[in-house]
Amino acid sequence: MKLAALFRDLADLIFPPRCVYCQAVGSHFCRACRREARFVGDSICVRCGQPATTRCTCYRCRHEPAQALLGMRGAVFYGGPLAFAIHxxxxxxxxxxxxxxxxxxxxxxxxxxxxxxxxVPVPLHPQREKFRGYNQSLLLAEEVAASCHIPVRSDVIRRIRHTPPQVHLRRRERLLNMQGAFAPVQAGILHGETVLLIDDVCTTGATLRAAAEALRQAGAGDIWGLTIARARPRIELQPWQKGLSATDVFLIWDGNRSRYLIGAPPDAAAIPPDPP
Structure with a gap:
């Protein structure tokens, strides 16, 4: 292991790494590119983690049945250099x-x-992990464990169904695609412990939810999900939104339902009504 590290250091000295995005010499993802990522913040739906103008439970989450996954969080928004680095x-x-x-x-x-x-890193199907050579979620979890001193358990759930890529699927299709994709390695292998699922990107949360169901069968207590990045919801601009910059998406709660707004968060009274 020490010999391998020595060879890596030697290779870096002769062929210094370059940032995967801007090609700056010195690291694989330079400080300047890392700083371009925008943190999601705490004004979110407390269950699905979608950005909102205030901390709330969004309309969709209020009307969904109880899930094994108590909540999901993304550290930063997906896009820019970060998206390139994750890919x-x-x-x-x-x-x-x-x-x-x-x-x-x-x-x-x-x-x-x-x-x-x-x-608990979200497991890959054995065929995909063999093809890729590693599970990216496990590598992330190991880095977090080393810094935060929380043990990693990659032996409690497994992926039992090879699912097609989610990237071009809509929300409902993603949820159906992931149903039954995971199973506990052994029922009751956990005894009510609090678990944090680790993955790279969350779009609809379908993968995290399916993995959480398997964790519940494995005997986990409270289950949460955390990803590097949170994808913004796909929405279409309404006519009254055409002049706004599409830099932010906010979940607006108007008392009995929720809807998305593009642009900087306005005062609640300034939100135009939906067009007829």
């Missing part, structure tokens, strides 16, 4: 990106001081 980490075999990417997870946990008994 390189998953599909180009640049495992050195695990440390800088896990930094977002570590920063979130340190800021919120949440107590967990175990970190």
């Amino acid at each position: 390189a980490f998953k599909y180009r075999g640049i495992t050195e990106l695990a440390r800088p990417l896990a930094g977002y997870l570590i920063a979130y946990l340190q800021a919120h001081a949440l107590p967990f008994d175990y970190l």
Whole structure:
């Protein structure tokens, strides 16, 4: 192990790493590119983690049946250099990106001081892990564990169904796609411990929810999910929104339902009514 590290250090000296996004010399994901990521913050739906103008439970979550997953959080928004780095980490075999990417997870946990008994990385199907050569979620969890001193358990759930990629699927299709994708390695292997699921990106939360159901069968107590990045919801601009900049998406709660607004968060009274 020490010899391998020595060879890596020697290789870095002769061929210094470059940022996967801007090609700056010195690291695989430079400080300037890392700083471009925007943290999600605490004005979110407390269950699904979608951005909101205030901390709330959104309309969809209020009307969904109880889930094994108590809540999901994304440290930063998906996009820009970060999206490029995550793609390189998953599909180009640049495992050195695990440390800088896990930094977002570590920063979130340190800021919120949440107590967990175990970190559980979302497992890949054995065929996919064999093809890729590693499970990116496990590498992230190991980096978080080393910094936050929370043990990793990768032996409690497994992926039993090979699912097609989620990237082009709509929300309902994603949820159906992930049903029954995971199973406990052994029922009751856990005894009510609090678990934090670790993954790279959350779009609809379908993967985290399915993994949480398997964790519940394994005997876990409270189950939460944390990802590096949170994808923004796909929405269409309404006519009255055309002049706004599409830099932010906010979940607006008007007392009996929720809807999305593009642009900077206005005063509640200034929100235009939905067009007829």
